Amino acid sequence: MAQLRTVGARATGIANIASDGTVLDTWYPSPALLNDADSLVDGTERVSARELSDRFLSIVGMDRDRLVELVPVRTTIADLSQPPRDAHDVYLRLHLLSHRLVRPLELNLHDCLTHLVPVVWTNKGPCLPDNFEFIRANLRSRGQIHVYGIERLPRMVDYVVPSGVSIAEAERVRLGAYLAPGTSVLREGYVSWNAGALGPARIEGRLSSAVTIGEGTDLGLSATLIAGRDTGRNRAPMRVGRECRLHPSAGVIGVDLGDRCEIGINVMLEPDTAVFDSRSGNVVPAHEIAGQSDISVANEPHSACPVLRPR
Structure with a gap:
């Protein structure tokens, strides 16, 4: 099991803050890890204009059409193994993941969604939902308004574009996804936050949050990997090894897989799913085979439940 990172992090970014004080998002273009965690103090502070580059200065200010202020901020996290404190903290952790500075499940994101609010994500920037029709009229002077979605987390590519990956449909990869170089997310693929591929992989199915897959793993069309529910909005960590298919x-829900495993067409495994183990001749619940390597589980014509065979 991966250990939570006890290092800290710091970054300077631009926050979209609504007129009522709601933090809609924060963009951190160059986050960094810091090893001297003992000397760090958690928190977010405004950055003075004297400390900003010309590029940042050109971004900050009031967007009167969106009723949003773009504010330069500096966020410090003393210990990534501790839960996040606020929205700025959450966004910095999500950036660390998508920048591949930390791996999924190696930092604390417990209850992180409780710090975020539903946001209208548009091509003109994030907006509050409650007054969006008024804002839409303001923004029409800038051209056609495209609404990408109304949810707590945005698309990854609007904040981070990692090198060496292929993403066919930007909407289907959330900020906080981790995609190793060589990974392809096909048009029907989906990768949530605090999830992803630790090595080159092919993703044409869905990865829920808190799920990782290893190098060489192939997730086929409409295949699904879902971590089991934990407390609140959290999910229990789930891991799939290398060279699985x-x-x-x-589908696999809440059951770890080792290396070189194969799950057949239309097979759905949950912890209590009955599986016939051909090695012992017994029917066992799927949680008893969790983490095993070099196995194949498939539906067979004369079996009432999926059959496990050595691969």
Whole structure:
């Protein structure tokens, strides 16, 4: 099991803050890890104009059409193993993941969504939902308004574009996804926050938050990997090893897989799913085979439940 990182982090960014004080998002273009965690103090502070580059100065200020102020901020996290404190803190942690400075499940994101609010994500910037129709009229002077979604987390590519990856549909990868170089997310693929591929992988199915897959793993069309529910909005960590293959419409919920595993078409495994283990001749619940390597689980014509065979 991966250990939580006890290092700290710091970054300077631009926050979109609504007129009522709500933090809509924070963009950190160059986050950094810091090892001297004992000397750090948690928190976010405004950055004076004297400390900003010309590029940052050109961004900050009031956007009167969106009723939003773009504010330069500096956020410090003393210890990534501790839970996040506020929205700025959450956004910095998500940037660390998508910049590949830390891996999923190696930093504390417990209850992180409680610090975020639903946001209208548009091509003109984030907006509050409650007054959006008024804002839409203001923004029409800037051209056509495209609304990408109304949710707590934005698309990754609007904040981070990692090198060496392929993403066919930007909407389907959240900020906080971790994509190792060589990874391809096909058009029907989806990767949530605090999830992703630790090595080159092919993703045509769905990865929920708190799920990682190893190098060489192939997630087929409509295949699904879902971490089990924990407390609140949190999910229990789930890991799939190297060189695994999930065939189309296969699914695994809350069951770890080792290396070189294969899950057949339409097989759905949950912890209590009955599986016939051909090695012992017994029917066992799927949680008893969790983490095993070099196995194949598939539906067979004369079996009432999926059959496990050595691969």
